[in-house]
Amino acid sequence: MRKLLVDTDTASDDAVALILALRSSLVEVVAITAVAGNVPVEQGAQNALYTVELCGADVPVHVGAAKPLTRELESATWFHGMDGLSDCGYKVTHRTVDPLPAVEAIVANALANPGLELITLGPLTNLALAIRQQPTIVKNISRCVVMGGAACTEGNVTPAAEFNIWVDPEAAREVFLSGLPIEMVGWELSRQDAALDEHDIAAVQELDTPLARFAIGCNGRAREAYLEQTGERGISLPDPIAMAVMLEPELVLESSQHYVDIETRSALTRGMTVVDRLNVSGDARNEREWSEVHARAKKVKVCWKLDVDRWKRALMEALSR
Numbered sequence: 653m654r655k656l657l658v659d660t661d662t663a664s665d666d667a668v669a670l671i672l673a674l675r676s677s678l679v680e681v682v683a684i685t686a687v688a689g690n691v692p693v694e695q696g697a698q699n700a701l702y703t704v705e706l707c708g709a710d711v712p713v714h715v716g717a718a719k720p721l722t723r724e725l726e727s728a729t730w731f732h733g734m735d736g737l738s739d740c741g742y743k744v745t746h747r748t749v750d751p752l753p754a755v756e757a758i759v760a761n762a763l764a765n766p767g768l769e770l771i772t773l774g775p776l777t778n779l780a781l782a783i784r785q786q787p788t789i790v791k792n793i794s795r796c797v798v799m800g801g802a803a804c805t806e807g808n809v810t811p812a813a814e815f816n817i818w819v820d821p822e823a824a825r826e827v828f829l830s831g832l833p834i835e836m837v838g839w840e841l842s843r844q845d846a847a848l849d850e851h852d853i854a855a856v857q858e859l860d861t862p863l864a865r866f867a868i869g870c871n872g873r874a875r876e877a878y879l880e881q882t883g884e885r886g887i888s889l890p891d892p893i894a895m896a897v898m899l900e901p902e903l904v905l906e907s908s909q910h911y912v913d914i915e916t917r918s919a920l921t922r923g924m925t926v927v928d929r930l931n932v933s934g935d936a937r938n939e940r941e942w943s944e945v946h947a948r949a950k951k952v953k954v955c956w957k958l959d960v961d962r963w964k965r966a967l968m969e970a971l972s973r
């Protein structure tokens with residue numbers, strides 16, 4: 653059985669991603685590690701525990717970094733609600749977090765499970781710290797799906813950057829340059845026809861299972877915020893889409909391999925995922941800027957196009973039981 657570790661700043665779309673993983677017969681989730689991002693890390697860990705409980709799963713939740721590597725935390729409670737789950741009053745009843753800190757849990761699981769698959773649904777702080785602590789884990793991780801960035805298009809925090817990368821660009825840069833086999837699922841893949849429209853939302857509600865009710869209920873605030881932010885209607889679910897790609901890579905209809913670097917110094921383009929789409933970074937004129945990337949990083953699998961029907965079928969299937 654494939655083993656999967658999920659790193660998450662659990663808010664509304666993260667929670668749905670956790671449901672996909674915890675209900676899947678394709679993977680065993682060995683651990684969930686919480687990181688500060690959408691909400692403070694303790695709140696994210698409680699939200700992850702609540703989701704585990706709702707799924708009837710038995711997976712440890714570890715608490716990780718409370719803030720980015722060098723910056724203060726800037727959360728996204730305006731988008732997901734103060735508790736990250738639209739302030740509906742969801743409360744864990746009989747589970748508590750695992751005492752092992754998240755960074756130690758990532759290291760221990762990677763060392764114990766060669767071939768481990770890992771997905772990041774929040775800022776990359778925990779993973780950067782784990783690689784600092786034990787660089788050899790890189791060779792034990794067979795896939796690292798990153799929900800983050802915006803490939804050659806606009807972001808959702810600034811015109812240049814997507815939230816997960818923008819919050820902790822220094823951590824993102826360390827991870828992207830670490831040599832991990834990264835698959836980048838950018839924010840743009842969750843927009844437009846990939847977002848749940850009114851028909852899709854009604855279909856989920858008709859399932860009338862506890863998981864379906866929770867998936868729509870906890871995304872109530874995100875649905876409003878997505879309209880405010882983009883002018884687009886529906887529920888956009890970036891983390892569940894990344895999880896669907898993790899579970900079934902065939903969902904990706906178009907992808908290509910490129911060097912990707914992360915901007916950390918500019919205020920204007922902080923957290924930009926700079927994709928060398930034309931493979932021009934090896935050109936002599938660019939050699940100085942890109943030499944560190946070429947020396948340390950692997951090319952990233954950048955996902956460009958999804959099988960949207962199949963993604964929505966995977967979601968319905970996970971929420972139907």
Ligand code: BDR
Pocket residue numbers: 663665666690728731773774799808814815816839890891
């Ligand atoms: C990402 O940012 C968070 O708000 C979501 O949970 C998702 O991981 C989308 O930009």
Ligand code: CA
Pocket residue numbers: 660661662663665666690773774891
């Ligand atoms: Ca997230």
